[in-house]
Amino acid sequence: MGIVLVSAAVAVGLILFGIFGYLRTYPPTVSAVASSTQPNTVNLTMQVDGAVGTGPHPNWVGWYIKNGAGKWVRTTLVQIPERSYVHVTVLEYDSGGPLRNEYWGKVSGTVGGSVNLNGKNVSVLNGSSGNGIAHTIVAPGLNLAIPVWGVNGNASNFCQAGPCSPAQAHNVETFTFYSGTSTHSYRWQCFIPCGVGYLNGNGGPMSATGYMAGFFKVVA
Amino acid sequence: MAASQQALAERKQDDRRRGWQIFAVWFVLVVITDYLVWFVWGPHMPPGTMTNTAAAQQFDFKVLTAMVVPVLFMVWIYGGYVLINFRAKPGDRGDGVVITGNRKVQGIWYVASTVMVLFLAWFGTFELISNNGIGTGGGPSPIWKPNVKSPLVIQVIAQQWRFTYRWPQFGGMETTSLDLPANTTVKFDVTSLDVIHDFWAYQLGVKADANPGVNNVAYTTTTSQLGRFTVRCDELCGIWHGAMYNYGHVVSRSAFYSWAHQMQVQNAGVTKLLPPFSLTYTPSYSGAGGGYYPSYDPNGSTQTY
Known part of the structure; x- marks a missing residue:
């Protein structure tokens, strides 16, 4: 009888450990890489894919961030130092479209008030034209809003699953923002309801850290 | 028989004396506390006086607090008096005093309670619809509208x-x-x-639900008090509901027009991409990709101010 009770208690404990362990699972945090040429500057390279290709939800749209060793890590948690300029390079591999609110086509919070899209400086993107806007990086606490231009979804070399490679259809968008003077975790999210198959497109990856929501962790 | 009648008369006299004692303590404390509530605490009650709706809400809170004080104190003081005076003495094993009803006291209690509840029902209803509607959203056609020719119109999306x-x-x-x-x-x-969602501008005393496909109208009038106010979503709306807030400012008219014109210039590039102003922008339910907001939205209706 005693053995049965102890075994049952151990089993319940293991189940609870597994459940809470799963619930507490968080994607890893990647640190931005210090610039070798510019003082007080860090570099951050990100890619956004129509389907991340790995993990529990391989069909979900999501982000990869390059770590210091040059490897792509599937996460949206980034650590950046305070009082620094963060130079971001976004490799965009997903198709785009019009915005639910075209206001989010406006760039704000960057040095110079613009982004460089495929070599051209722009401050507003019209989501209702061309390939449209695929995603946005909006961090309200940093007053940062970046529309990310989409690629042609019918391109023969359209990336079907991440992490994608530069040989596949993509756009390159670069911008620089200031990390601020205090330590804080700034929430950022996409403002395009890109959770395919969920009500209003706002469920699934839109509500999941590591896919379309994350944090810029500004540290001392 | 005569002795018991005398005891009863003595007891009635004693009850009356105790009643007046309780009343005196209650009356003095209520007068002092209500004075403090109205003149000391009241002016600091939320949500302040940044707008007429906020000031109206503060007035309501003052009235409600001032009215609850007599009730609360009667219960507390009577309870405390009984605990102190009517507890059994050490060694007393006898029965307690026979409790008899008192129609006058009961009548006063019933009448006072009824008057208070009816007054509060009337007061709450009156305050909800009069003057400014207490800053709540009144739907597309509010019952009450301020007597102002052209209010400043702001669409909250x-x-x-x-x-x-x-x-x-x-x-x-x-x-x-x-x-x-x-x-x-x-x-x-x-x-x-x-x-x-729910647009809750706390210090402005404005709180209105934000429903897709519905234009919910709320009015307020700012006072001369300048400062910062908080805007929060007050309807659980998803994973980042807790982060859905920002701050606004009440500024002088000249500062406002300067800010507005600066914003017009700053946002000119994106303003021309926006659809014509409409009271609602119903999203399609096609799911991902945004897909709707343009002017051809069949449920939207353009509006000119």
């Missing part, structure tokens, strides 16, 4: 998980920040692009 503000009287520009001029009547047209 809620979206998971941010508020933006559209200004039809300033070329239809849209902003993420909210500045208001002092001493001005403001009309908030509140709507949503996705799920149900």
Whole structure:
């Protein structure tokens, strides 16, 4: 009888450990890489894919961030130092479209008030034209809003699953923002309801850290 | 028989004396506390006096608190008096005093309670619909509208998980920040692009649900008090509901017009991409990709101010 009770208690404990362990699972945090040429500057390279290709939800749209060793890590948690300029390079591999609110086509919070899209400086993107806007990086606490231009979804070399490679259809968008003077975790999210198959497109990856929501962790 | 009648008379006299004691303590404490509630605590009660709706809410809180004090104190003082005076003495094993009813006291209690409840019912209803509707959204056609020819119109657009503000009287520009001029009547047209949110400008005393496909109108009038106010979503709307807030400012009229014109210039590039100002922007339910907001939205209706 005693053995049965102890075994049952151990089993319940293991189940609870597994459940809470799963619930507490968080994607890893990647640190931005210090610039070798510019003082007080860090570099951050990100890619956004129509389907991340790995993990529990391989069909979900999501982000990869390059770590210091040059490897792509599937996460949206980034650590950046305070009082620094963060130079971001976004490799965009997903198709785009019009915005639910075209206001989010406006760039704000960057040095110079613009982004460089495929070599051209722009401050507003019209989501209702061309390939449209695929995603946005909006961090309200940093007053940062970046529309990310989409690629042609019918391109023969359209990336079907991440992490994608530069040989596949993509756009390159670069911008620089200031990390601020205090330590804080700034929430950022996409403002395009890109959770395919969920009500209003706002469920699934839109509500999941590591896919379309994350944090810029500004540290001392 | 005569002895028991005398005991009864003595007891009635004793009850009357105790009743007056309780009443005296209650009356003095209520007068002092209500004075403090009205004149000391009252002016600091939320949500303040930044707008007429906020001031009206503060007045309501003062009235409700002042009215609850007599009730609360009667219960506390009577309970405390009984605990102190009517407890059994050490060694007393006898029965307690026979309890008899007192129609006069009961009648006063019933009448006072009824008057108070009826007054509060009338007061609450009156305050909800009179003057300014206490800053709540009154739907597309509010019962009460301020007697102002052209209020400042601001459309509040809620979206998971941010508020933006559209200004039809300033070329239809849209902003993420909210500045208001002092001493001005403001009309908030509140709507949503996705799920149900709630626009709660706490210090302004304005709180209106943001429903997709619905224009919920709320009015307020700013006072001369300048300062910062908080805007929060007050309807659980998804994972980042707790982060759906921002701050606004009530500024002087000159500072407001300066800010508004600066925003017009700053946002000119994106303003021309926005659809014509409409009271609602119903999203399609096609799912991902945004897909709707343009002027051909069949459920939207353009509006000119």
